[in-house]
Amino acid sequence: MDIHPELMEELIAGVQNSRKYRQLDLPRETLEDLLQYAAPLSRNKAELKRRLREKLHGILAPYLEDLDYAHELDALNTFAASSPQLPALKPWAAGLLSRHASTRERLTDLEALYQTIFRHTGIPRSIMDLACALNPLALPWMNLAPNTDYFAYDLHGPRVGFLNAFFKAFYPQATAIKQDILVQAPIEPAEIGFFFKEAHRFEKRQPGSNRAFFASLPIRTLVVSLPARDLAGHHSLQPYHDQLIASAIAGQGWGLERDQVGSELLYFIHKA
Numbered sequence: 001m002d003i004h005p006e007l008m009e010e011l012i013a014g015v016q017n018s019r020k021y022r023q024l025d026l027p028r029e030t031l032e033d034l035l036q037y038a039a040p041l042s043r044n045k046a047e048l049k050r051r052l053r054e055k056l057h058g059i060l061a062p063y064l065e066d067l068d069y070a071h072e073l074d075a076l077n078t079f080a081a082s083s084p085q086l087p088a089l090k091p092w093a094a095g096l097l098s099r100h101a102s103t104r105e106r107l108t109d110l111e112a113l114y115q116t117i118f119r120h121t122g123i124p125r126s127i128m129d130l131a132c133a134l135n136p137l138a139l140p141w142m143n144l145a146p147n148t149d150y151f152a153y154d155l156h157g158p159r160v161g162f163l164n165a166f167f168k169a170f171y172p173q174a175t176a177i178k179q180d181i182l183v184q185a186p187i188e189p190a191e192i193g194f195f196f197k198e199a200h201r202f203e204k205r206q207p208g209s210n211r212a213f214f215a216s217l218p219i220r221t222l223v224v225s226l227p228a229r230d231l232a233g234h235h236s237l238q239p240y241h242d243q244l245i246a247s248a249i250a251g252q253g254w255g256l257e258r259d260q261v262g263s264e265l266l267y268f269i270h271k272a
Contacts, residue, residue, distance in 0.1 A: 003039040025157025030180040058204050069158035080169035093137040100134045102197045109262035110141040116261050120268045121221045124191040131198040150174035151188050153181050185216040196225040210248040224267040
């Protein structure tokens with residue numbers, strides 16, 4: 001079906017004002033992109049709204065954690081005012097990391113995760129953290145040089161604001177950016193990129209999109225993590241994810257290494 005401007009505005013306003021999503025302050029370009037993708041597959045308005053809701057849930061379900069970012073921002077400012085050192089920063093950050101599903105799963109493996117990553121990539125001077133969620137709070141475990149540039153991208157407006165306050169207090173070389181990286185790929189060059197537990201969701205949002213996305217990134221090495229097993233822990237997902245990565249880089253002439261830490265498969269795509 002064709003989607004005229006009035007219908008586009010109606011559906012976007014419906015999402016922006018909904019109880020479920022209004023607090024996320026989503027980029028408008030995300031909603032426009034989802035509607036443009038769903039419109040040719042829909043026969044009428046009701047079907048278009050259903051497809052939009054399904055796509056939103058698939059993309060945003062991982063973002064709907066039980067965190068009040070206004071409250072957490074006040075707590076962060078109080079904590080930062082005490083000028084804590086690294087031994088105190090880690091347990092504070094771990095408390096927040098434990099409240100988001102993807103970072104909670106890797107919490108006991110953080111030290112090993114970044115040791116493994118940097119063994120494959122070398123210690124970077126610049127990083128882009130793509131669809132970052134709360135992963136930037138793991139910076140205390142990365143042991144990076146103080147002047148390392150760190151660009152964190154996320155859809156969730158309040159979370160981006162919180163991360164920028166965290167960066168200002170403890171990592172002034174870092175920046176959080178509210179951006180839909182599938183619609184608008186980052187242009188800030190970096191040595192390595194983190195793309196953690198997101199490539200399979202990109203594939204569900206737009207089949208085949210990882211290929212163009214990987215190619216667009218101005219980086220030397222892309223580190224992609226994907227879950228090793230299904231949510232119930234019964235079945236290995238490695239064959240499926242191996243194929244997903246192989247399809248995304250086929251014919252590009254890039255190097256590929258694979259490793260695993262805890263429940264995460266790690267794919268190191270060396271573009272340069």
